[in-house]
Amino acid sequence: MKACRSAAAFALLCVSLLLGGCATNGPVSLEAVREFADASAKLGGYAELSHRYRDTYEREQPYLTPSADxxxxxxxxxxxxxxxxxxxxxxTVVLYMxxxxxxxxxxxxxxxxxxDDLGMGLQANAESGLxxxxxxxxxxxxxxxxRVIASGYQNRSVETMVRDGDADIQALLEAMxxxxxxxxxxxxxxxxxxxxIFDVELPFSVKNSDRxxxxxxxxxYLSKSNEYKMIDQRYELALQGLTKVALGHQKLRENLHNLSREEVRSMIQRYGSDLRKIRDNLGN
Known part of the structure; x- marks a missing residue:
């Protein structure tokens, strides 16, 4: 009887140690990954700058000579x-995130x-860099x-998504x-x-009638100059944001099997925090 009790006690101790180990390690927390992906998907600036690029001629046309037009x-x-x-x-990048x-x-x-928003495809273009x-x-x-979305996300995890998508997402971010x-x-x-035009013409406008x-x-001139300064800042912020997204995803790929480590979670959280600050500065 005593031997049975000892065996039972030993078994309970083993179970206790096992459960204690599980409780200590716990499930992998993906909150940092989710926050990083959310911040990456919501990073603004690029869409606005794309629209501005498209409409360049509308802004510059009044200042053009006939030959330049x-x-x-x-x-x-x-x-x-x-x-x-x-x-x-x-x-495409936003949907991935x-x-x-x-x-x-x-x-x-x-x-x-x-x-349906992804379109029919892209075309290589030397001038655009694609x-x-x-x-x-x-x-x-x-x-x-x-494949992932149409299947209802079955048999898919963060690990397989990042592993399968890293090379392609890095290439698209590089293109952006x-x-x-x-x-x-x-x-x-x-x-x-x-x-x-103002730099050339204003110095020669010295008549009182031109005052x-x-x-x-x-x-x-001052209004346009301030506009361009503001836009220059937005370009820099957009570049910073895209670079942060690329680096953050790279770190995810490098640490796929270490996402439960505190230092990895903290690192990914910092990338998400940096992206939110950039988004706030962009005003989006």
Missing amino acids: RIARENDAKRRAVYDDFVTLQK QTLSLLAGDGRYDLTPRL QQRHIAAYMGLTRLLT ISITRLYMKTNDNEKKTVLG MLVTLAKVH
Whole structure:
């Protein structure tokens, strides 16, 4: 009898130690992953800057000479031809992050209607910087999203989503960063065109009869100058945000089997926090 009691006590001790170990390790917390994915999906700036890039000609046209206007209209047609592709890139990245957030959370909602927003595909374009590898990454990510969302997220986890999607999401984020730099270059050219007129003409407007026009011109110049300074800041913030998303996802991929570690959760939380600060500064 005593031997039985000893054996029972030993068994209870083993169970207690086992449960204690489980309680200590606990389930993997994915709250940090969900917060990072949410912040990545809600990061603003790129859509607004894409719209601004498309409408460059409308802003610069009043300041163009007839000869410059012809070239500007040709450039306007090229920008409008690639605009839909640029927007499709963003929608794909956003949908991926929304799907990742859903897998990391407790809620379940249907993202199937969003699949229709992805479009029919992209076109490689030397001027825009979109290359065949970006097109391939887009196709790979859309296939992954279609498969995961259409299946109701069955047999899918954060780990498999990040592992399967990392290479493609990195390629698309790289493309978006390159495109944002194209936006910056286009904006610099516009700024030189618009402000350049005032820089050239104002010094020669010295007649008293021109005083009112000169005053109005200076006010307009100051307004446009401030506008461009604000836009320049938004480009920088958008680049910072896209870079943070890429780095954060890279860290997720590198630590897929260590998501329960406190240092990993803290690192991912910092990326999410940084993205929220950037979003707040963008005003989105």
